[in-house]
């Protein structure tokens with residue numbers, strides 16, 4: 513229960529804490545500098561710029577928070593908020609995570625959940641024809657000799673792994689499903705299919721790297737399960753995948 517709670521709130525809470533700390537540090541140094549020797553013109557300018565940056569970070573973060581439940585229509589603002597989330601706030605949360613000696617995995621999960629909320633909000637009520645279901649190679653049974661990375665249609669549906677069900681279900685729903693064995697193949701698939709939305713299945717690390725890599729694109733993340741450890745005969749909740757894809761088609 514506690515883990516589930518953290519996997520939702522950790523990222524937004526850690527970003528907020530980092531901004532509170534930055535603001536507190538700023539006031540501590542500026543006020544103590546002013547109280548002891550006063551501030552020279554150069555120092556006033558430097559403190560002014562730092563204050564402006566902190567203010568911008570806070571306002572932008574409030575807008576990012578609001579984008580989890582309110583659609584941002586302005587494309588430039590939307591791109592700016594996404595860029596800040598993936599390139600600035602992600603690192604701020606990582607620093608706080610490091611300071612509190614917390615597990616990276618729950619922060620990653622929270623970051624992915626947070627991004628999923630934004631993707632859902634931005635695509636609420638829209639029906640998409642080009643949804644790409646991106647699956648990891650490790651879902652495949654390790655003894656299977658078929659190259660599903662070339663084409664998922666090669667799967668002979670023997671039922672020894674979830675690929676069979678996902679292939680059949682994606683066909684029924686006219687969703688393009690593909691299996692990627694790594695980041696470069698995933699990028700190639702995205703370039704080839706030019707999807708409007710991507711539903712990606714993978715582990716925490718790969719999903720965070722993938723969503724950050726393709727930050728301009730709407731990527732909805734679904735975590736896989738690893739009953740045999742990482743990268744080996746993993747599986748995924750079919751209900752979670754179907755639920756995610758249904759939101760966009």
Ligand code: SF4
Nearest residue numbers: 656667668670673676
């Ligand atoms: S379901 Fe498909 S991919 Fe999985 S083991 Fe059978 S043939 Fe191979």
